[in-house]
Amino acid sequence: MRRRRLFGGLAALLVAVAGVVAVTAQPAQAAAGFTVSGSRILDANGNAFVMRGVNHAHTWYADKLGSLADIKALGANTVRVVLSSGDRWTRNDAADVTNVITQCKANRLICVLEVHDTTGYGEESAATTLARAVDYWIAIRSALAGQERYVILNIGNEPYGNTGTAGWVADTKNAITRLRAAGFEHSIMVDAPNWGQDWSFTMRDNAASVFATDPQRNTIFSIHMYGVFDTAAEIDDYLGRFITAGLPIVVGEFGHNHSDGNPDEDTILATAQSRGIGYLGWSWSGNGGGVEYLDLVTNFNASALTSWGQRLFNGANGIKATSREASVFGGTQPTTPTSPPTSPSVPPSSPPPTGRQCTATYAVTGSWGGGFQGAVTVTAGGAAITSWTVTWTWPSGQRFTNTWNAAVTSSGSAVTARNMSYNGSVPAGGSTSWGFTASWTGTNTAPTPTCAAA
Template sequence: MRPRTARTAGGVLLGLALSLFGPGQPALAAGNDADAATGLHVSGGRLLEGNGNDFVMRGVNHAHTWYAHELDSLSHIKAKGANTVRVVLSSGDRWTRNDALDVANVVSECKANRLICVLEVHDTTGYGEQSGAVSLDRAADYWISVKSALEGQEDYVVVNIGNEPHGNTGYQNWTADTRAAVQKLRAAGFDHALMVDAPNWGQDWSGTMRADAASVFSADPDRNTIFSIHMYGVYDTAAEVQDYLNHFVDAELPIVVGEFGHDHSDGNPDEDAILATAQRLGLGYLGWSWSGNGGGVEYLDMVEGFDPDALTPWGERLFNGADGIAATAEEATVYGGPGGGDDEAPTRPGAPTASGVTSTGVTLSWAASSDNVRVAGYDVVRVNGSSETTVRTTTGTSATVTGLTPNTSYTFAVYARDAAGNRSARSAAVTVTTRQGGDGTTANCSVSYKVAGQWQGGFQGEVTVRNTGTTAIRDWTLGWRFPAGQTISTMWGGTPGQSGADVTVRPASYTAAIPAGGSVTLGFIGTWNGSNTSPTAFTLDGGACSVS
């Protein structure tokens, strides 16, 4: 491991991610009375449910304490296939305190959406190095203050005592501080599975948690502690990922990947190796993070603007890629997952109807399905002969499909899914032919154009494209005609093409998605001769935009 000082995403901003356990430590786990356990518990180095079923976390982090109004995100996370969500809370020392009433509501929403709930206090992040960060002892006091919201929830809740509780200064105190916090909670009557984060902003480049995990586990009178490693720039090779996780597996200590991303400012983590190794070893993982990142790490958002239908490339990779959540997550049996008794599939949804057809998109709507427990979401598929491709997942009964080819026929159908993962029969299909590009149809956009500066023979132009619709616009093409023979010499925010007076622009990677109600701005340097009259008409994906 190489010491690196850059902080993790969870340390700079919001939340965490988790993963679960490798084969446990028989000598240590022997003290854990699995038969007496009433909820989630470690036995033999594995995380088990109260009924003894092995449970492997597959989920994401959600920054609740900063986005308390986005609690609907839990249903959207579930609809993507997750079985666990790690929820960011605050003790009130650095951010607004999440009181017992709010914690109880979060737990209730996790249960309503059939998710295992990992709750963490974020105020400990970078203690010893980060100004204002508080100790694990202070975090333990917070948990004790909201204990009433957690009593009786041992089947559903893991208590992650504190996020990244030591930075790169004073991390040598991690072992003693962690032992003391675990014992304080046990003395206060907490029977929950506890999770503890590594020092060094969660990345344990010093090997402190790696060396002392066994002694911390032994210090827990319930032998019910799980270790969480956050994998960012320190874990930029498959060898480093495998070495760290294999160490815990070989030592039979429970380990989870508590946070990770596909990229970061301190290096490029090997997310493929993290996912593949966790799957091979049967370890849990929680990716960072659902939405709402800022401060330069917006690229770690899994969806844009909390819109479940606007997956980013990172979200697409984590949910739908190899060894990802959709392919590997199994719902906890306490909710009726595998072995839990819910084997009844939802009813067949109604055939979709098409509206809002443009040259590159269509909105589909259908009659709802029903289920003996609850319909969790719908999968919209494109049908091509005997093959299918999932093009949208949604919790509602409508979805907008974009990125289609003009003047092309497509056939779509819908499946319903319940919370246990059962899938309905496929709906009847609908065939839609997209419009011919540039046919004058109206798009959900408005465009403003201005000359930001002008000099003899040259000028700087600025074009702002606003999405006036209700769903994100992706991978777009903007078009306009210069009325006075102007030409573009260089552009930022997009890549221009010009044929005579006609201009087409394709987006840069950071402008490729325009969220609903949002906008992107392009800048360029151009030339003019005689006059510099502004264009008056713009198209987006062949449809006309209003001009503001």
């Protein structure tokens, strides 16, 4: 994203109904770094990793690489770095990319590298093809080989505008095939067409076949959320279809405002958090062309957060509250990101619980006519726990329509949720979370959950 076209009336097209074919993503067999398992992204140690970070326009501001330290200091675990293949802007050569990766690693940031020259192909006359982006990646492979633990390759930014989007499918498959044939073992990220917003559902409805093209089954899908995604229902439906299909999805770009409409950033953040989906806000600093309001900081000054920066870094479900560093950098980190409870689990004057105990906090994160989305945060007491069970009774006849990050059973109004294999172990004082969507009629009274640990 640098400039964006107006998409008059495109949000209305989101009422089109089409399903993502369910294909469970399995971990890559040979990759030395990131892999995917179902809808989850795993780091090289096999731990779940959820991106919490920002975009940085390196190719236009090559002298601002020191911003990576500032991005890390504000809590990010990932940075998406804008590069150029030389087709539209000054080429970032292998030496420069090596330096970028070195600085990412020094700041313990996972580095998502993307070629920006493809932005809006078919509608933007200066844009280049995904094939040219692949040519670039192959040409600088010396900078990328051996960095699979720290680098994810985002083939090309927003590789189609609103014209000829059907070509996205074959072009993306060909790009993945060529990269694998050239020996790349990195996780590959692919952006949606329609300037990244996929209002035509081209990526959504062809994601399973694109994923199957990758012999390593190690492809991640990236949606950019601006004015097309201005309601909770649109956001939840789009992301939910990938989760249901067992395919990995991240929000590779999003903002709090845009010339094509007002995105619902609160729901984007809440839904990403409750569903364990990564997000990368656009962008650190240096925006032009009328979208300067998307700067997270003013003039690359980390102490001058804009209102958008305050929201993304310090707000509810924001980076500071939910980011967890990739385990490849060492140290003990929870395997899933968590939000702090919305209210204290015990009175502040009470001592923390001891032994194998846990508390559960229930929160509604979004709602619409007849339905809502919620999140449950499980917090360990004074000792680490290896498993947890949350129970409650629905007080108003609510019923689940979908759940994730927990094994949930219901008997009438009685609910029992148990940990999955990957999120049962919680360190003392640490937290994990699971989420759900549900239906309701009349009133939506919150239940009172209880938590048992072992």
